[in-house]
Amino acid sequence: MGAAASDGRPRLTYQRVLYPLARSFLFSLDPEVAHDLTLTKLDHAAAFGLTRLVAARITDLPVRAMGLDFRNPVGLAAGMDKNAAHVDALGSFGFGHIEAGTVTPLPQPGNPKPRLFRLIPAQALINRMGFNNDGVERFVANVRRQTAFRSHGGILGLNIGKNAATPIERAVDDYVLGLRAVYPHADYVTVNISSPNTKDLRSLQGERELVALLRALADERHRLEDRHQDRVPLAIKIAPDLEDSAIPALADVLVREGVDGVIATNTTIARDAVRGLKHADEAGGLSGGPLRQRSTEVVQRLAEHLQGRLPIIAVGGIVDAADAAEKIRAGAALVQIYTGFIYRGPQLVGECVEAIRRDRATTGAAGRQRSRAA
Numbered sequence: 607m608g609a610a611a612s613d614g615r616p617r618l619t620y621q622r623v624l625y626p627l628a629r630s631f632l633f634s635l636d637p638e639v640a641h642d643l644t645l646t647k648l649d650h651a652a653a654f655g656l657t658r659l660v661a662a663r664i665t666d667l668p669v670r671a672m673g674l675d676f677r678n679p680v681g682l683a684a685g686m687d688k689n690a691a692h693v694d695a696l697g698s699f700g701f702g703h704i705e706a707g708t709v710t711p712l713p714q715p716g717n718p719k720p721r722l723f724r725l726i727p728a729q730a731l732i733n734r735m736g737f738n739n740d741g742v743e744r745f746v747a748n749v750r751r752q753t754a755f756r757s758h759g760g761i762l763g764l765n766i767g768k769n770a771a772t773p774i775e776r777a778v779d780d781y782v783l784g785l786r787a788v789y790p791h792a793d794y795v796t797v798n799i800s801s802p803n804t805k806d807l808r809s810l811q812g813e814r815e816l817v818a819l820l821r822a823l824a825d826e827r828h829r830l831e832d833r834h835q836d837r838v839p840l841a842i843k844i845a846p847d848l849e850d851s852a853i854p855a856l857a858d859v860l861v862r863e864g865v866d867g868v869i870a871t872n873t874t875i876a877r878d879a880v881r882g883l884k885h886a887d888e889a890g891g892l893s894g895g896p897l898r899q900r901s902t903e904v905v906q907r908l909a910e911h912l913q914g915r916l917p918i919i920a921v922g923g924i925v926d927a928a929d930a931a932e933k934i935r936a937g938a939a940l941v942q943i944y945t946g947f948i949y950r951g952p953q954l955v956g957e958c959v960e961a962i963r964r965d966r967a968t969t970g971a972a973g974r975q976r977s978r979a980a
């Protein structure tokens with residue numbers, strides 16, 4: 607996919623030609639309309655056999671992390687497929703893993719529209735979607751219908767959150783409910799405590815709150831492990847807006863409480879990098895290009911402190927292949943993309959895999975060792 611041909615010239619794939627055309631049409635629409643239309647069209651394509659391409663599209667560059675074997679290190683970040691309704695169709699773009707959700711126990715509409723904005727000169731988005739989703743029951747039914755991606759070795763992460771109407775003091779109940787519902791259907795489960803669009807959610811990153819949440823989830827996981835005879839890894843997704851000084855303590859809590867991986871980072875509430883751009887003052891989380899540096903710094907700080915005790919999944923601002931390689935060099939085992947996928951199209955997936963492959967070949971065994979922290 608988009609890799610260099612044997613003569614060294616970039617291969618002219620359909621993605622290189624078609625995506626810029628498709629993008630100019632899609633960018634003429636309201637961002638959320640474009641998002642929904644793209645996923646619907648993808649499903650139509652899937653119905654006509656696109657899902658048969660899944661195996662052919664996944665480029666192999668194996669990584670073992672959280673006890674799982676990923677076919678390649680590049681995944682789709684949470685939020686694009688909130689209801690897990692398009693996993694097989696999205697899988698045909700070559701991702702090694704897809705994270706569906708965030709799902710909440712009950713269906714909820716999310717925030718009023720408009721709630722998604724493009725900041726085109728910065729290759730960025732601001733969203734305040736607010737966990738719009740159809741609830742965990744529909745989510746699980748959707749997951750059960752999607753079998754192509756996983757049957758070809760794709761890893762499916764399911765990302766859980768809390769309902770807006772649940773008081774923050776009762777948040778643990780929602781996460782436990784979510785874990786119980788998705789557990790038998792997930793390769794790994796992500797606990798999202800870092801969205802800026804659900805009131806007080808990020809306070810769950812505080813040490814006391816985090817320990818209480820992780821202990822409740824660990825208890826539930828023990829029960830689920832016994833019942834299903836399967837230990838499903840748990841990852842925690844954190845914000846880029848944490849103070850640097852809070853990162854080591856948070857990392858220690860994750861290790862101590864038996865978490866299997868850390869996903870860094872969610873969107874940012876900072877706006878310094880986009881001041882003056884149209885939509886820069888919209889409330890919500892900023893993603894894409896302007897997030898890259900801070901997100902990489904968080905990965906670096908985690909990696910320095912963790913020294914391989916937990917694998918890091920890096921997400922935030924990967925808009926080209928070099929950005930993906932940078933995240934791996936900073937200490938990540940895996941990367942995820944969202945906003946870059948919107949701006950650059952499906953070719954970004956293969957380009958990131960190839961950049962990481964090239965980097966691995968030159969950084970040698972030390973880098974490989976670090977990136978495989980399991």
Ligand SMILES: Cc1cc2nc3c(=O)[nH]c(=O)nc-3n(C[C@H](O)[C@H](O)[C@H](O)COP(=O)(O)O)c2cc1C
Pocket residue numbers: 683684685686688707708722731733735737765798801843871872873892893894895897921922923924942943944945946
């Ligand atoms: C429109 C939109 C919706 C998102 N929804 C979620 C979500 O439901 N759960 C979540 O954990 N992250 C969500 N994210 C955050 C992304 O998963 C990712 O962490 C963030 O956008 C940074 O990566 P990027 O710069 O590659 O987009 C969302 C991002 C966007 C742009």
